[in-house]
Amino acid sequence: MRVFARQVLLPSGWQQDMCVEITGDVISNLSRSPQADHTVDLLVPGFFDLHNHGGDGYDAGQPSLPDLRRFLDAMYACGVTDMLMTLSTGDPAKLKADFQFVREAMRLQQEGRLGGTHIWGVHLEGPFLSPKRPGAMVASQLLEPDIGRFRTLFGAQLDLIRQVTLAPELPGAAALAAWLLSQGIRVQAGHTDASYEAACEAFSAGIDSVCHTFNASRGIHHREPGVLTAALLDPSVYCEAICDLNHLHPAILRLIYQAKGPGRMLLVSDSTMPTHCPDGVYQAANHPVIVTNGVKRTPEGALSGGSCYLDQAVRNLAAHQIPLADAFTMASRTPASRMRMDQLGSIRIGGLARLAGFNRDLTAAVTISGENQVFVS
Known part of the structure; x- marks a missing residue:
């Protein structure tokens, strides 16, 4: 299969009038041939959303296959080819059942019986978060970090967990983070004071990222710079950003x-069940949400939760310099x-x-995800 674009975003930057040839699931050649099965104005790598809880009526905390x-x-129609499912x-x-649902969904995708955005595993947001910064989490369900507790709760799911968000200042967090890193699981700071x-x-x-930067976090004060200043100044640290223009002012995004x-800088949707749904009152993540x-x-x-998927996030950034x-x-x-998935x-x-x-x-x-999974808007 061939896809021709007037502009193609390569690692080196934009290239004009280029054809991307696909064999099976792999890019097999780059050429200047105008002969193609699909022609577009802009061709870019598929989006990878590391942080979302659902959308279009789907709730990762109350899952159903339809x-x-x-x-x-x-999500796929918006250009998101890959994702982590956030629990x-x-x-x-209930979390155990949610993990089992994700495992079954990944099996269906491997068997070719479930299409759309590819699920690579789970991003576990909590429960080892600061009760001072719960955000929309239920504070009474938060726990102090402990390796033994983590293994009891999630030991059977280690093969699914790709990333964990925790509050690094909590007692036991450093030891848990070190253990998670030793298991090949990425760790980021979030819901943190x-x-x-x-x-x-x-x-x-080794913690190398911040969850939804500026949200559910200690802010910046000129005498108490806090976690955000540390993250912004450290060149090795990634920063998630919800770019729906509700969570962050455009000046903060810049x-x-x-x-x-x-x-x-990582674009994430942090989408939840009501994303892309009409205004109204919903039950999402076990609590009422008013849209x-x-x-x-x-x-x-x-x-x-975020109000848009990554295609709108890109448009929002492009509209703000x-x-x-x-x-x-x-x-x-x-x-x-960030996920070491080159x-x-x-x-x-x-x-x-x-x-x-x-x-x-x-x-x-x-x-496009290979020759056999193509969606045309």
């Missing part, structure tokens, strides 16, 4: 971009690099053929 199919198809703080027995000093120590020990650059003008809040007024190539990169290559996130010969095509107005045109 809802999952709809969600994965909706958050909740009842241990960490001081600058505690955060620097955590980053030096601040993160200026501090981290496209290689360390007004697309913005989701708990009854207490806390923001409760972020170079388009960098916006695309922060939704694709940067998350792939087969994803770039258009190169030998890489997996995960591609997203866009029109000039940045609306999605085609999403």
Whole structure:
């Protein structure tokens, strides 16, 4: 299969009038031939969303297969070829069932019986979070970090867990983070009240990312710089950013971009069940969510998940002085690099053929995962 684009985003930057040839699941050649099965204005690596809880009526905390199919198809239509499914703080027995559901979904995808965005595993957000910074989490369900407790709760799921978010300042967090890293699991700081000093120590020990930067976190004060200052100043640390323009002001998005650059700023949706749904009152993640003008809040007024998928996040950044190539990169290559998954996130010969095509107005045109999984908008 051949895809021709007027502009193709390669690791070296934009290239004009290029054809990407696909054999099976792999990019087999790059040429100038205009003969193609699909033609688009812009062709970029497929997006990789490391942080989402659902959307289009699907709730990772109350999963059903029909809802999952709809969600994965909706994400895929937006150019998101790959994802981690985020499971958050909740009842241990319920979490066990949620893990089993993800395992079954991944099996169905391997067998070719479930399409849409590819699930690579689980991002576990909690339960080892700060009760001072619960965000939309239920504070009574948070736990103190402990290796033994983690193994009891999640030991049977280690093969599924790709990333864990925890509060590094909590007693036992350093030991748990070190153990998780030894298991090949990425660890990031989130829902945290960490001081600058505690955060620097955590980053030096291997925690290398911050969950939804500026949200559910200690803020920046000129005499108490906190975890955010430590993250923005450390060139090795990645920073997630919810780019729906509700969680972060455009100036803060530009601040993160200026501090981290496209290689360390991560676009995430943090989408939840009501994302892409009409305004109304929903039950999501076991608590009520009120959606007004697309913005989701708990009854207490806390923001409760992102309001858009990554295609809109890219459009939002491009509309606020972020170079388009960098916006695309922060939704694709940067998350792939964060997860040490070099087969994803770039258009190169030998890489997996995960591609997203866009029109000039940045609306999605085609999403491709190999020759046999093509969606045309």
